[in-house]
Each structure stands twice: as structure tokens, then as C-alpha cells.
Amino acid sequence: MVSFRHVSFPFFLCLLFLIFLSPPTTGDPFAKQCGSTGDYTANSAYETNLNLLLRSLASNTSLSGGFLNATVGQSPEQIYGLAMCRGDANASVCRSCLSDAIQDAPQLCAYNKGAIVGYDDCLLRYSNLRFFSTVDSSSAGMIAWNANNVTDRSRFDKIVDELMSAITDWAVSNSTRRFATGLMVNSTKAPFPQIYGLVQCTQDLSPSQCQQCLQDIGLETRPIQLEGREGGRVVAASCNFRYEIYKFFDGAPSLRLEEPPENAPAPENAPAPVVPPPTKTPEEEGKKKNAIRKVLAIAIPLVTAFVLISIICICISTRRKPIVKLPLDGSSPEEIVSVESLLLDISTLRFATANFSEENKLGEGGFGAVFKGLLPDGREIAVKRLSASSSQGVRALRNELVLVAKLQHRNLVRLLGICLEEQEKLLVYEYMPNRSLDTILFDPEKRKQLNWGKRNKIIGGIARGLQYLHEESQLRIIHRDLKASNILLDAYLNPKISDFGLARLFGGDQTQCTTNQVVGTLSGSGGSKEQFWRYWTHL
Template identity: 55%
Template sequence: MATRQCAFSRLAATVVISFLLAPLTAAQPPWQICGESGNYAANSTYQSNIGRLSATLPKNASASPTLFATGSVGSVPDNVYALALCRGDTNASACEACVTTAFQDAQQLCASNKDATVIYDPCYLRFSNQNFLASTDNGNPIILENSQNVSSPVEVFDAAVQILLNATGNYAAANSSRRFATGEEGFDSSNPTIYGLVQCTPDMSPADCRSCLGGIITMMPRYLSGRIGGRIIGVRCNFRYEVVSFFSGTSMLRLPAPTSPAPPPASPGEMQDLGQARKSGNKTVVVLAIVLPIVAAILVITTVCVCYFRRRKQTRPASSEQPPYSTNHEDIESIGSLIIDLSTLRAATDNFADANKLGEGGFGAVYKGNLPDGQEIAVKRLSRSSGQGIGELKNELVLVAKLQHKNLVRLVGVCLQEHEKLLVYEYMPNRSIDKILFDPEKKKELDWGKRLKIISGIARGLQYLHEDSQLRIIHRDLKASNVLLDSDYTPKISDFGMARLFGADQSREVTNRIVGTYGYMAPEYAMRGHYSTKSDVFSFGILMLEFLTGRRSSGSYNFDESADLLSLIWEHWSTGTVTEIIDSSLRSHAPGDQVVKILHIGLLCVQDNPADRPMMSTVNIMLSSNTVSLQSPSKPSFFITKSGTYSNPYSESSYPTASQSTGKPGMASPNEVSITDLEPR
């Protein structure tokens, strides 16, 4: 192993270091870069500030959904800025351990140096007295090369590596909130597969991430040409490739092997044989010229007939919206382990006794029960006249069964016997948020810490639905009554009956069947039927503002209140009197700067234009970082009046409402009901 230490500011010529394949563990020797910003004295304020960061940054990075954290402590001349990033395929505990070790090693390997960078496989850390956090500049990258050479033609191998890294970089920038991706590409018999990994700091925009990666990928032929493995690591982005798998899990992106080169020109003898073959093939061509049109005509006639008879069998109007998932019996049978017998659920709930009823919504009642093994459950029993039919129930079943996240309610089982439609969930002792938040006495249970925990948990759950799960889900009915709380006040998003599945290449959908709850609906959805992940972001913003104020949104506002929630908040935001609208139970102990920050993020989430609302991954970064600058929000002009009518001066005159487009009246759903259906029953 070559010498690893170098001066950060002297890296005008990039340092290339040989390395061997290392496992994903912090036990390996680190690579360090020591800068020339001067030294700090022992037991000085600067050293104390490093200690303060080392106590918080590892935990912040491991607790973040993106495994990334930044921080700053102190004031000039003793201010310290730090950044920690863990590899996207590691876990929280390994991340915390790695960053903790990095702080210790940095102070030993770069003793008394004010600027130090330490690099491991699972993580890297930099701290400095210069504010490098204000820029997305990648600094002077360090290059690590595998000491072995490829046996294939160097130019072909290098080109294949660049194709893989560029494709994986595009995927990381566009499809991952962690700005992380892994990929593999077929190559040749000597090196059958090339594996790649790329990552940017998650606070970078997709464009900045792609630009950063592009800058270091173009360095590959110059510094890593012909090497079977290599890494280039900067402050903001990095990549690695090998001819053996080195990351955890399966590749997120798979590229096919390059196409084979064109065959060499045929010899004269081969040309003669080819001519004979062509003559013998002429008869085949004639036969195909006759048969193929006949076959095509038969297929066209068959297709027309099938479409005609299918159309005659349709009983639903053409305008009705189909469930996002197939409702075939295979959907249920594929998760047969979740089937629970009806007799078991009757015994668990005392035959659905009223004493066990937890509540009742638009689709039916929910009962508490106890399974024979002692597990507490909540049974969602759909009434036979419920608006949620078998299609929506299967949709919810299939969706929730496939989604696994600590902030999504867990499906225990399902029962479809004797005309009963039952979904069984884990029991949430603290019920739904609205039962506590809007109760004058119970809301006192929700101190500032609990409210921040709930807000952050909901944000992580939504990010998983929108960006991190294999499925891309839009909830469409996020509200206080659809978020449940366990015994530790951990939030769990529930009620996926109206959720919609998006393809990876979809960004927006249009419907003429508006479902959801007024007061939480985004303007483009309520007025034009356009929904996207940004529709859920709007609903989340409303939830944040409800948590701050303890007031319901306009969809369920009291008749003695004159203004809707958004207008009221904007009035106080504009006049600098936000403390007057904060929930009275918070005013004595909620930190003023944190209150303003949460209010600011909430207003950004409820902007009229969906493009102006942040993605949930960005929201999570805003919530977890104290260094991210927030842009100024515009006045949210959209709201729904007490009469249930829309008010949006920027859109109302230009676009018809969903009800206008269908010729059917729009009906406002109260907060307790989960669906507004524009089709009369």
C-alpha cells in the first residue's frame, strides 16, 4: 500500500493511490487528507468544537434516511464545519460506528490540523474551519486504483466502465433520494461482469449530482485506464468499480453486455457458398410473401372481434377510474400466508362487539381484537354498502403487503369469507393523530419533541412511498385521521384504499374521480384532477401546519371561525407574528427558531404550483439539517371555503373543476370520511 497522507490544498496534481479490494467495514486502514489551514492548540476552543461535532454528527448521520449529516459549531476564528456521508448500502449502526471512528482517526492521522478528511469504505468525513458546506464543489478528489491490470483490450474495457458509471450516475441522480446507486454490466469471458457504485451528498439537486459525477467519471481514462478496479472520491461525489461484486444486495441497475463486433468480410469461397444459399432461400421468401399477409389479416380480424365482445361485456362507464392494481384472485392467493379465518376474527373481537369498536369511517367500522397468540390487532370491517368495494380492498391489501417501512402501518392479515371484507392491521394504542391533536386536553400529551418526531416519521414514510420503495405510490388521502400512533408515538401512515401506483417514468396522472378530503387536497387535484407525488407533499404541508397550530384545516373548520388555516397562517407569517397562531400548549417550551423553521417548510409544501413544492427527500434534509437555506415561500392562495367551494384566483378562471369537466356536482368530504366520489350512487 502506497503512502496515503497528503496535503489537501496541494492536490493540484491529483494523488493516485493503489489499493486492494476492501470489504464494507471500518476495520480497514483509512485514507486521510490533511489540509493546510493551520493547526489548533491542545485543549483549545477549536478542539472542543470538534468534540461537540463528534458527539452529534455520527448519530445525526445514522438517524437520517439518507445517511448524511452536516453541522457547524462555534464562531470565528474557532468555527468548525463538518460533513459525514455513509455509503447507501450500509445500515444505521454501521454508519454511526464508522463516522465515530473517523472523528477519532482524523485527530490522530491529521494531528492538530484544522482541516482533515478521512475516507473509509462505509463512510467518509471532513471537517474544516472553512465553510465548504456552502458550496457543492467537489474539491480535489483522491484517486484509488486497484493494482491489477485488465486482460481485455484496455480501450474496450475503459469504455465499458464509463458506460456503466454514467448510466448508474444518471440513475442515482434521478431516482434515489440518497443520490446513491449500484449497477452491473456484462463484459467478456475474462471479466464477465463489471460492478459499479456511485454516490453524491443527498443535499445536491439531481442536476448538480449528475454534473459532479460527470466531472470525476471523465477522469477515469486518465488515471485508472486498464485497471480492474478504481475509486475517485471527492467531498461531494464519488464512484467505484470492480470486476467482482463489492457492495451489499443486488444491483439497482443492470446493463446488457456490449453487442458483438461486426464479422470480418467474407472470403471469395465463402461468398460462393453464400450465393448458393441465397438461391435456395428464394423459394422460402416467396412462400413467406404469400403466407405472412394472410396471417396478419387473421390476427387483425381476431383482435377486432375480441375488442368488440369485451366492449359489450363492460358494465361500468368508460369514465370510471380503474383500481391501480389488478384485482385478479391471484393478487390475494399470492399472499396466502396473510389469510385469517373469519371464526378467528369473530373470536378476537367478541363477534365485532360495540364495546370493541375503535371508530367508524366512510367505509365501515374498525374493531380492536386479540389473536390467540396474544397479539393486539385492529380489524377494518367494510360495510356491505361501503363505497370501498372489493377492488379498493384488494388494492389496499396488495399495496400494504408489499410495502415495509417503520412509518407505514403493518398488515397482519385479510379475510374474505361469508360476504365479509376484513383487513387486519397491527393495533395502534394511541389511535389516530386527530383524536389527540384536536382534543383540547389530549393535545397536551404532544409536546414539541413528540410533534417533531411525528412530523419527521410521516416525512420518512412518504419519502419511502414516493422515492425509495420498489413501488412508486401516491397516497391521495393523507390527513390526520389516516396517520396512527403506536405506544411510543411513532407515526404509521394508514388507509391505502385510494392510493395509486405510478410507473418509474410517470410524473403525473389525471382522473375525473376525485377521492380524498377537502382541506388536504392540492389545488391541481381538487380543481383539475391532476395528481402526483407533489399532491401528497401538499397534504403533508397541511399536516405540518396543523401540528403547529393545533387547528384543523379549512375542510373541517368551525363555522364561527372566519378564515381558513392557510390564510390565517400567511397573515401572521407576513406580519412576523407567528407565535400568536402557535398552539397554546407549545408556546411556553417550543424553541422559537425551530417553530419558524417548521412553519417555513410547511408553507413551502403548500405552494400553489406543484413545481415549487419540494420532494419529500428534500423535506427530510430540511428537517434534519440546520445549514440548508430555505427559499422564501409565496402566498398560498388556494383554499376551500366553508360552503365547500374553491377559491384560487390564479387557477379558477383558467381551468374547470373536476366536477365541471364531468358535469357532476362536487361534494366536499368532512374530515372523518376518506373518499369523495363524484359518481352518484
């Protein structure tokens, strides 16, 4: 046992230093670029959305495999964000790096609506303009290089180009993470025995987009600052690459290549000895010919029959286009072409609506609830989830498919897709930011924005939509459920008629019809018809 008095004072200081040594930090950002789309003010809605976005990216990116994009808020204060960790960084390194990034970015680009900050282990980006799934190499000016030059510049650059090209092909073609590393072993062992490389694109890019981004920032024709340098890197918003003569990434490289010795002599091709072909007897030749004839006699009819059957099947499948027979109330069955082009996956809609969360619920009508969603391509949608137990919902779905899919008018809501999976009946429409007319008309405060000019505009739009349904469309349609909650308003208060679940289809020459039942649904906002007309005509 060693007593304390035998421990030297310098050793004791070193021991205390090691005990209380704090973990290494990410350090200063390697790259920084502020946006050019304007500024925000302190304590504004945009600043609130930015703080929510940064916290979400910092806490969830490492759990999502090192890449995440997200959207927070509503236009015009909406903000888009993306976080990406280097492909070889573990979850702990990823979280630590992004923790520093969300603290640095708002300070480095103070009150700027957009920013890009890049570190060795991560990259953070946000903007008030949507940039997902688009190539952005505008920040390719973020270049760094090793101060040391190599002696044989031309050969070194050639080896680097060969290595980086191979890594790029791997990242583009063999990695959904758009990330790859590589090692080039130089057989001459001097002066640069090994070269390491890394490329990475944001995972929302397609393979061709990733390839294009790396080309734009100079992977194939490297910037002049990197020529003959022992190491260098270029960072853009959507992609980056780096190479060094030492290993700078963790783990084994994705590719390992070996550079052949310079001016290595080509192997001499010694002439192969000429071996005479073996001779065959006439009996052997005759047996061989008979075998060939038998094989051909069996194969030719089989191949011919297979080709004929394939042609017949193709002809039948092209002639018999699938149709959907959807009988309407009081009319003959209406046949429309298959709506396969409108089909959407249930998983896509669950993700778009956060699994139909209450936070995304826009309202509820006679046939089910409506939810706001965001598709992967950035389009905002409204998803009508028809009641699973209501037979009325099935009829409504049939009517919607028959009618809305065929109707195209600026004052009719546009159907974007349908989903009929897992007992769900879902209709996907274009999203209307101002929701339905009743949410404004029956609200004492909101209805004040409806001056007579806007009311006239809404009335005229509804009238044009009805005129199209009654006289101008290829189908003559009576809506039968027209009310304030079925009039949707876009960002400019242009009205669009929706909900054709109770619509009635008439013949081309038919001008009147006597019904034997009352149809319609209750108002979604709770207002009576008397309230509707009183508020509508209120001065």
C-alpha cells in the first residue's frame, strides 16, 4: 500500500486534472453561411417556431439514424429545418455536436431567418423557404485545405481523383444514407502510402441529385486551392467531401483500393501452346447431330407456344381496362376508369398526419373527421377519414370517386388521392389554409374581415362552381349538401365547393327530378340556417 506522502505534488496535480477534465467539445463550426431571405424580430412567432424546431432536431436526429428534416409553424411564419450527422458518428457524438449547433447558429446568424453551420461531425440548416429534396451547392465556398504540398503533385491528384470517384459511386449506388468512406493504399509506400476519403449527401436527395451536388462542388474537377495539397475538403448545404493522408473517420472504410506501382512493367504475354482440336469419328458426329435435332424439335414448339400465350395475355390485359362500378342514388351504374393513379399508402398518410393526431384535426362532418397533413414532397393536404362503421360513408366515398375525380374547376376542391387499406376509407384533398366558410362566418371576430367586396367574391366563386356542375361539366350534377361548412377557402379567400358524398348525377338532357326523401347533413359549426343568412347579410 502506498501512503499519500510518497505521492509527488506534480503527480497529484495531474491526477486532479484528469479527474475533473471535462469531455471534449465540438469546437467552432468549420463552415457558416447565413440566409438571404430576411430577418425576424425578437419574441416574434418566427423566433418561437425556430426554438421549437432546433429543440426537436437536437433531440430526435440521433434517434432517426443521424438525419432528420422537420417543419414547424404556419405560413408566413413557417420554418424548415434539417440536421445531419456524419455517417460514422455514433449517437452520443451526434447529440453533442447538434447541441452545440443549436446554440451557435442563432448567434452566428443573429435574427436571420436562415442559417447553415457545419462542424466536423454534423451539419445544421434552417430557413423560411422550403429546401427539402433539392440540390443546394451555393455554399461551396466553404473550402479548407492542408498547408503542406506533396512532391509529386500530378500523381497524387490522380490517385485522389480515383479514390474519390470510387467512393462517390459507392455512396450514390450502394448506400441509402448517401455516405461512404474509402482508403487508397499506395504500393510504392512513399511519399504518401495511404490516402483516406469521405463523401456525404443529405439523405433526402436522390442518387442522381447526390451525384450532381458532388460534381457541382468540385469533386471531379477539384478547386484550385486543393491541387497538390495533402488534404482538403469542401462543404455545401446538400453535400460535402474530404480527403487526407491520415485516417480522420471512425470504423473501417467502405472501400479499400490499391494503387499499382508507378511505371510498373506490363506482364509479358507468352504465346500459349497451340493444341490441335480433338478429332471425332463419323459415328460420334452422327450421334451429336441427332441429339441436336431432338433438342430443337422439343424446344422450338415450346418457345413458340410460350411467345403466343404471352402475346395473347398482353392483348387481353390491355383491352380489359379495370373499371370501378359505383352505383349512384336513383341512377344507372356509372363506370369510370380505374383510379390506381390516385392510390396512396396508408403508411404515407399516417406519417403525414402524425397518425391522425388531434393536433392535426381540422374538423368533423357528417361522414367523418378531416386532418391536416404534409406529404414527403412538401405538399400540404387535407385527409378526410370516413367513418369505418357507417354505410353512408361508403356511399359518400363512391360518389366522391365518381364525381370529384372527373371534375376540374377552379371553384371545386381538387382530389389528390385515395386510400382503401386496413379498413380505412380516406380521401386526400388539396389543403385550404382558411378552412371552411362557416369557421369565419359564424365567428363574431373573424366575420368582420368579410367586407362586401370579399363576400361578393365568394358568392361569385360559388355560383361559378355550381354553374359548372349544372351546365358545363361532362356530368350533370346536383350537390344536394351545399352549406357554409362545405365551402372551403384558399389563402386568397377563393371559394371551392367540397364534399360530394350526397351529390346526385343526372342524364345529359334531364332538367328536373322529383325526390322522395330529404337529404343533407347538419352544419359542422353548429349554426342554424337562420343564423347563416343573418350573418351573411349582416352589414
